Amino acid sequence: MRNSINSSASAVDFHSQVKPLLAKCCVLLFASSFFLPSAHAEERKVLNPEDLPSYVRKIQNYGERVDFNFDATKVIYVTKPRGEVEELDLKTGKVAKLTAGLSRKKDLGFFRCNYLRDGRILVTGGLSRRECSMFFLSKDRQRLTKLNEPCWEGPAVSRTSSKIAWTPNHIVIYQADLVFEGGKPLLKNKEEVLTTSDSAPFIPEYQGRKTAPGKSLKTYVEPQNFVPGQEELLTYSHYGMDPYTAETMVINTKTKAITHLTEDKGKKHF
Numbered sequence: 609m610r611n612s613i614n615s616s617a618s619a620v621d622f623h624s625q626v627k628p629l630l631a632k633c634c635v636l637l638f639a640s641s642f643f644l645p646s647a648h649a650e651e652r653k654v655l656n657p658e659d660l661p662s663y664v665r666k667i668q669n670y671g672e673r674v675d676f677n678f679d680a681t682k683v684i685y686v687t688k689p690r691g692e693v694e695e696l697d698l699k700t701g702k703v704a705k706l707t708a709g710l711s712r713k714k715d716l717g718f719f720r721c722n723y724l725r726d727g728r729i730l731v732t733g734g735l736s737r738r739e740c741s742m743f744f745l746s747k748d749r750q751r752l753t754k755l756n757e758p759c760w761e762g763p764a765v766s767r768t769s770s771k772i773a774w775t776p777n778h779i780v781i782y783q784a785d786l787v788f789e790g791g792k793p794l795l796k797n798k799e800e801v802l803t804t805s806d807s808a809p810f811i812p813e814y815q816g817r818k819t820a821p822g823k824s825l826k827t828y829v830e831p832q833n834f835v836p837g838q839e840e841l842l843t844y845s846h847y848g849m850d851p852y853t854a855e856t857m858v859i860n861t862k863t864k865a866i867t868h869l870t871e872d873k874g875k876k877h878f
Contacts, residue, residue: 668696673762675722684729690717693731693745706745707731710752720762726788730765730772737761742774744793755793764831766839773842773861778828779804781844783861801842801861804829810857810868813849843869 657666671685671694684695684706695704706729707718718733719740727747734740742755742763763774773783784798804827808814814827828847835841840862845854856869 667698673720677723678725678767684721684723686718686721689719689737690733690735693718693721693729704749706749707752710750712752722763722765724765724786725767725770728788730763730786732759732762738778742793753791753793755795757795760830764833764842764844766834767836768839771834771839773801773831773834775830778830781829781831781842783842801831802829802844802859802864802866804846806864807844807846807857807859807866810855810866810871811846811848 660666667683668685671687672689674683674685676683681699682695682697684693686693692705693707695706696702697704712733715735716733717735718731719737720732722730724730724744729745729749731743731745731752732740733743738760740759740761742757742759744753744755745751746753757774758776759774760776760778763772765772770785770787771783772786773781775781780803781801782798783801784795787794787796807829808817808827811827827849830845830847832843832845835843835858840860841858842861843856843858846857847854855871858867858869859865
């Protein structure tokens with residue numbers, strides 16, 4: 609697949625086209641402290657919740673991968689990597705344990721969770737973040753239904769349509785429409801969005817490297833989010849060979865044009 613590769617100047621155009629999204633924001637803090645990632649664990653910095661600005665409030669003492677419902681009154685999150693899915697009512701503070709106790713394979717834990725517009729919840733689970741499958745929590749929160757499609761860690765989920773994007777192996781990203789027919793989840797209109805070779809020219813370590821026809825570079829890409837208001841645009845991360853390094857990218861899924869949002873004279877970014 610050939611892409612129109614844009615420079616950082618195009619990133620400025622991209623930002624100017626995206627309308628600001630005003631929303632209620634909360635921060636989920638872990639165990640009353642927030643760790644800033646570093647390439648060296650001993651250099652980790654701890655942020656005291658008491659030092660947070662007035663417009664940020666702690667809503668939970670544990671958890672990660674938060675997603676707001678559509679009226680911003682509740683959030684769902686996983687309790688830990690390969691953990692359970694819980695839902696927190698932001699007004700009452702009440703916590704609902706959504707997956708604990710549900711019938712499922714032994715040792716299966718969850719890594720991501722997303723609200724769907726039809727009332728279901730999409731979750732990804734497995735024995736590790738690289739061996740996940742997608743599941744759907746029913747509207748009554750009583751049943752998990754598996755979709756037989758591998759997914760590394762978690763997908764990008766549209767807030768306005770049935771579209772999702774995911775990678776089964778961190779080498780290729782797909783998108784498709786998620787539909788339910790006869791109560792069973794199906795992926796329709798599945799198409800390839802990009803491979804690692806398509807965005808590798810942006811990554812300093814891979815510049816100039818060539819691959820054999822039909823092959824992709826063994827580096828990692830991961831979809832993040834559809835851009836609100838412009839959902840033909842998909843943000844994704846392209847990871848470098850060094851620990852904790854990644855570039856932030858956006859691809860137009862219709863034209864296949866790629867914009868490099870963190871391009872800075874070949875420097876790596878966290």
